[in-house]
Structures are given as C-alpha cells and as structure tokens.
Amino acid sequence: xxxxxxxxxxxxxxxxxxxxxxxxxxxxxxxxxxxxxxxxxxxxxxxxxxxxxxxxxxxxxxxxxxxxxxxxxxxxxxxxxxxxxxxxxxxxxxxxxxxxxxxxxxxx
Amino acid sequence: xxxxxxxxxxxxxxxxxxxxxxxxxxxxxxxxxxxxxxxxxxxxxxxxxxxxxxxxxxxxxxxxxxxxxxxxxxxxxxxxxxxxxxxxxxxxxxxxxxxxxxxxxxxxxxxxxx
Numbered sequence: 573x574x575x576x577x578x579x580x581x582x583x584x585x586x587x588x589x590x591x592x593x594x595x596x597x598x599x600x601x602x603x604x605x606x607x608x609x610x611x612x613x614x615x616x617x618x619x620x621x622x623x624x625x626x627x628x629x630x631x632x633x634x635x636x637x638x639x640x641x642x643x644x645x646x647x648x649x650x651x652x653x654x655x656x657x658x659x660x661x662x663x664x665x666x667x668x669x670x671x672x673x674x675x676x677x678x679x680x
Numbered sequence: 681x682x683x684x685x686x687x688x689x690x691x692x693x694x695x696x697x698x699x700x701x702x703x704x705x706x707x708x709x710x711x712x713x714x715x716x717x718x719x720x721x722x723x724x725x726x727x728x729x730x731x732x733x734x735x736x737x738x739x740x741x742x743x744x745x746x747x748x749x750x751x752x753x754x755x756x757x758x759x760x761x762x763x764x765x766x767x768x769x770x771x772x773x774x775x776x777x778x779x780x781x782x783x784x785x786x787x788x789x790x791x792x793x794x
Contacts, residue, residue, distance in 0.1 A: 576722075603780065613769065615723070615785035656720050667713070667736060668780055670722030 574599045577672035585649050585676045593674045595643040595659030600631070603662040604635050606644050608643055610655045618644070618657075649678045682706075684786035686772050692792045693762045701757045701789045705774030712755050713780065714747055715771040717788070723771055729755060730744050761794045 576596035583634050585591055594602055595604070606618040619633040622641065626633055630649075635642040656675050660668040685704040693699050705712050711730055715723035716739075727737040731752035740747070744763075749755040759766055767786040775781065 575698060605781075605783075615771065615773075617783055620781050658699055660722070665736065665738075666711075666723035666728055666780055667739065668723075668783075670724070672720075672722050 574601065574669045576659055576661055576669055577652075578659055578671035578674050580674060581672070582677075583677045584679065587649060587651060587678055587680050589649050590645070590679075591649060591676070592612075592654075593646070593657055593659075593676075594651075595642045595644070595671055597642075597659075597661050599639050599663060601637065601640075601661040601663050603635075603668075604625045604640070604642050605660045605668065605672075606633055607658045607660060608655050609658060615658070629650055630646075634654045651680055654678050684772055684774050684784050686770075686786035686789050688789060689787065690790050690792075692794065695762060695764060695793055697793075698760045699760050699762055699791065701759075701770050701791070703755045703757070703772030703774075703786060705753065705755070705772070705786055706776075707753070709774035709776050709784075710778050711775040711780065712749055713773045713775075713783070714755070714757050715773065716741075717769045717771055718769075721759065726757070726770075727783050759791075762791075767791055769794045 588666040623637045660670045713727040717723040728736040729749040744760045746758045771788045773783040773785045
C-alpha cells in the first residue's frame with residue numbers, strides 16, 4: 573500500500589498559536605482527507621482535498637498532488653483542537669491508508 | 681439514527697473466545713467500512729461494503745475475521761478464536777455515496793483479549 577508519513581509526531585502549543593501539520597505520501601492518489609480524532613476517540617472528517625486549497629473557519633488545508641504532500645494549517649489554536657490529526661489517502665481501491673498521526677496538545 | 685452507532689463500547693474476551701461487534705450506520709448510507717486501530721497507530725482498513733455486497737475484504741488479517749451486512753444496513757464483524765494481537769479499537773464508518781468521501785465514524789469498540 574501507499575506509505576503516508578506525518579510530521580511532527582507530537583506538537584504542544586500555547587492557546588492562540590498557529591501551527592502547520594504536514595503529510596507526505598509515496599504514490600499518486602485519487603483522494604486525500606484530513607481527520608481529527610478527539611481525546612474520546614471520535615474521528616471527524618475535516619477536509620476532502622485531493623488537490624488545491626480549502627478553508628473552514630480557523631482550519632485550512634492545501635494539497636500539492638504533483639509533489640505528494642498536503643499541509644493542514646490551524647490558526648488561533650484552542651484547547652478543543654487537542655487530539656490526533658490524521659492524513660489519509662486512497663489510490664483507487666476505495667480503502668483509505670492512514671498516517672500515524674500528529675498528536676496536538678493545546679495548553680491554556 | 682443521528683450518527684454511526686457501535687456496540688459494545690468495550691469488550692473483554694479471553695483468548696480463544698469468539699466475539700461479535702455491531703455497527704449501525706447512518707440510515708440510508710450506501711457504503712460501510714471497518715477499520716482496526718492499534719494503540720498509537722492510525723486506523724487500518726479491514727473491509728468495505730456497498731449496500732449488502734462485500735466488495736473488498738483485503739484488509740482482514742486472517743480467516744478468523746468475518747464481516748457481514750446481510751440487509752445493507754447493520755453490519756457485524758466477527759472474530760473467531762481471539763488472540764492477544766487482536767486487541768485494538770475497531771472502528772466502523774459509513775458514507776452516503778459509493779465512495780469514502782465524507783465518512784462518518786462511530787466511536788469504536790475497544791477489544792481487549794486477555
């Protein structure tokens with residue numbers, strides 16, 4: 573399967589700070605998604621972004637498919653942003669390959 | 681229902697026991713996926729249903745794992761003769777369309793095999 577690498581593995585932020593999370597993938601993909609897993613284990617879809625840039629409130633994402641990476645930007649972080657952020661990709665088989673995630677802790 | 685519902689939330693099994701994990705997807709959702717998430721790892725694909733048809737079971741780790749969705753709604757993941765390496769969180773997700781775009785995940789079943 574496709575290899576998905578995320579960085580950094582862990583990130584600690586002061587409330588109000590901005591951050592950038594990175595996802596590199598090893599092959600061409602049809603589909604790339606970002607998810608947030610909250611401390612209770614619930615996975616929430618943030619973006620479906622095979623290419624280009626999207627924004628949703630304080631979050632935005634950019635995928636450069638030709639260079640096989642995607643970035644997730646979090647601005648003005650809040651304690652509720654804490655959790656693990658996963659990047660997941662698909663190359664046509666309808667099953668998503670997830671990275672190992674970035675664990676974000678936002679401290680007040 | 682309002683979301684994807686999984687039961688039980690926690691399951692403790694003795695090694696060698698059979699277990700059955702249930703997933704109630706959002707009503708009307710065509711696609712249903714099962715994932716396995718080991719501690720500290722990302723979810724790993726197990727199997728995919730489109731309505732009642734199991735279109736992909738390439739991620740099932742062994743023939744002890746079996747999944748079904750007989751009426752195209754509720755799905756059951758069965759693990760026979762559980763082993764310690766089966767301990768993980770089992771996540772179910774559904775989508776309105778025949779793709780994995782806009783997936784809604786359940787809260788998972790945490791399986792511990794002793």
